[in-house]
Amino acid sequence: MLFLTDISNVVDFNFDAVAKDMLAAMKEVLCGNWPKVESAARQFVRGKERRFKLLSGSYLKGEITQQEFALYLEDEKRIFEAEIEALKVVSKALAQKVVNAAIDVFVKAVRAAV
Secondary structure: OEEEEEEOOOOOOOOHHHHHHHHHHHHHHHHHHHHHHHHHHHHHHHHHHHHHHHHHHHHHOOOOHHHHHHHHHHHHHHHHHHHHHHOOOHHHHHHHHHHHHHHHHHHHEEEEHH
């Protein structure tokens, strides 16, 4: 199991740019609901920075396989969906679309770094 605690040796990964793109993808899906969730969405994405940096670094350094990366990412997706859904502003289906859009951006950024 990957313990997401030590980020001292993480591969350089520009999470600021990725976070900005993740938020843009979320905004596109949420459309009119964006103003209601923007602040919380920004906090959620920032709150994931440490875990996403470690996850991407572990994968890029070959410490975890593509399959393990996908499993950890699926866990992160479930947590993220629950956070968005807990806002009670959007439906579960929309929360899933929002998170999928954000995670797709993250995965594309990791693949580009390979």
